[in-house]
Amino acid sequence: MISVYSFNEDGELLQEEKDTINRLSKMPLDSLNLDAVSVVTNIYRVAQGLRNKMEREVLSKHGLSWTSFSILYDLWIWKSVETKKLAELTAVSKATISNITKTLEKKELVFRRTDTRDRRITYVTLTDKGKKVMEELYPQFHKGEVEIVSSLSVNEQKDVSESLRRVIKENQF
Amino acid sequence: MISVYSFNEDGELLQEEKDTINRLSKMPLDSLNLDAVSVVTNIYRVAQGLRNKMEREVLSKHGLSWTSFSILYDLWIWKSVETKKLAELTAVSKATISNITKTLEKKELVFRRTDTRDRRITYVTLTDKGKKVMEELYPQFHKGEVEIVSSLSVNEQKDVSESLRRVIKENQF
DNA sequence: GTAATATCGTTTCATAGCTAACGATTATGA
DNA sequence: TCATAATCGTTAGCTATGAAACGATATTAC
Missing domain, CATH: 1.10.10.10 (Winged helix-like DNA-binding domain superfamily/Winged helix DNA-binding domain)
Structure with a gap:
């Protein structure tokens, strides 16, 4: 699964990531839209999981x-x-x-x-x-x-x- | 984009598809969960669009x-x-x-x-x-x-x- | 201490997917 | 009519991806 971001169990972006993004990309933290990040990440994760599950459990036959x-x-x-x-x-x-x-x-x-x-x-x-x-x-x-x-x-x-x-x-x- | 299902503009499964699925797979139509179909299809479509957009507009540079x-x-x-x-x-x-x-x-x-x-x-x-x-x-x-x-x-x-x-x-x- | 087992990264071979180029065919227009 | 353009499918060459096999190394069992 290709996720880009890492999240903890509650679906929160890790503090390390916020720090790094802030420090390295010169983006002020409040310009980071965490809800958008979360939606995009979760959609991609489900899609990839979906595809893998189907290929593994159904289509591989x-x-x-x-x-x-x-x-x-x-x-x-x-x-x-x-x-x-x-x-x-x-x-x-x-x-x-x-x-x-x-x-x-x-x-x-x-x-x-x-x-x-x-x-x-x-x-x-x-x-x-x-x-x-x-x-x-x-x-x-x-x-x-x-x-x-x-x-x-x-x-x-x-x-x-x-x-x-x-x-x-x-x-x- | 890889979609499996086709849908009309309102996001409804096409009548042809319901007919064919019913006729060919011997599945009674009421055993077809159209909400699940819709969720899965839309997730995959967004994920694929997302990936393509990013690769095209940002990552290809x-x-x-x-x-x-x-x-x-x-x-x-x-x-x-x-x-x-x-x-x-x-x-x-x-x-x-x-x-x-x-x-x-x-x-x-x-x-x-x-x-x-x-x-x-x-x-x-x-x-x-x-x-x-x-x-x-x-x-x-x-x-x-x-x-x-x-x-x-x-x-x-x-x-x-x-x-x-x-x-x-x-x-x- | 040595043999068997487990772990880790790479290689190999297959398909999936893209872009660009090509060849064949049809449509257009002077 | 005949040349140019547009359309369509295939081919070639590339990266991405996975599974299986391999080789090197480390760990475990005896």
């Missing part, structure tokens, strides 16, 4: 990474998707999509074919084997999601979602 | 990745750190620390030396050049953090942090 799985998911929902569209959906570069779908093709989970009319376009489609993998993995994946947030009440889940959605919108993430 | 930066940060605070400890702090493997510190050493931002008493141990230390880079980058990094969460009120920031901290604790992330 089939040697899939988070990104591979999210590509398979998109193909599961949308049947056949252009590589360009896949790049947008998963927000990685076209080059990465090219590499990952090549790997998935080697595993016979997807196949690629070129549009007959516009040969610049490549469609990616789930194979039957790929479909079976998704039918097996998706319920386990969702079970993992539920477990991870189970320490929050439904209302807290809704609140966190709403707040984060606003962050996403404002930053155009 | 010095060709640093998020992880490289977090290693430099730890060294900035703690002066000299064993590679094993660095691996724990940033939660990446020892192998990754080995490679990244090697890269940072090539850039003359850190140096490594072996403990004279226990030659299995390697300490990593920030160079003066590395210190300068941190003094330049840290205020910009913090500015980015503040910007990202600026759409939330201070109380909302505290609430989100508190919820996420509970998730981290429960899952031991």
Whole structure:
């Protein structure tokens, strides 16, 4: 997990860190927004933990990474998707999509074919084997999601979602 | 950005997705916890956006990745750190620390030396050049953090942090 | 005191991910 | 028409990342 900051058990920034930041960066301490630091750190930590847990407990069975799985998911929902569209959906570069779908093709989970009319376009489609993998993995994946947030009440889940959605919108993430 | 799920503008799961999940995974729809899906998706999306924004707007000036930066940060605070400890702090493997510190050493931002008493141990230390880079980058990094969460009120920031901290604790992330 | 075990960092090999460059194709415009 | 521009996917070359294996060293057991 990549955290940048260190925190004590109560989620407070360590005194050493405040001192160092103050001394070395010439930033007055009151210009340090600790709430922002805390939000950013905790979000990153949860995201990384989430990804690691899923890859370890669910996806590793089939040697899939988070990104591979999210590509398979998109193909599961949308049947056949252009590589360009896949790049947008998963927000990685076209080059990465090219590499990952090549790997998935080697595993016979997807196949690629070129549009007959516009040969610049490549469609990616789930194979039957790929479909079976998704039918097996998706319920386990969702079970993992539920477990991870189970320490929050439904209302807290809704609140966190709403707040984060606003962050996403404002930053155009 | 790696999202797995698709959502409409209001953050609702698309009808196509519900249909497909229901039909293909043999999961009854009422066993699908959409709040959990939403929390997980939004967290991952913010984390990814955050990382990309920082790497693009702040860290790329010095060709640093998020992880490289977090290693430099730890060294900035703690002066000299064993590679094993660095691996724990940033939660990446020892192998990754080995490679990244090697890269940072090539850039003359850190140096490594072996403990004279226990030659299995390697300490990593920030160079003066590395210190300068941190003094330049840290205020910009913090500015980015503040910007990202600026759409939330201070109380909302505290609430989100508190919820996420509970998730981290429960899952031991 | 020596052999077995544990610890630590590095190397090796694989995938993921990015950018830049390239090649093929289609669209545009004079 | 034909040249130029725009679009799309792939390739090449790089860093990041992890797992497994390895080599050196230190610790423990007998």
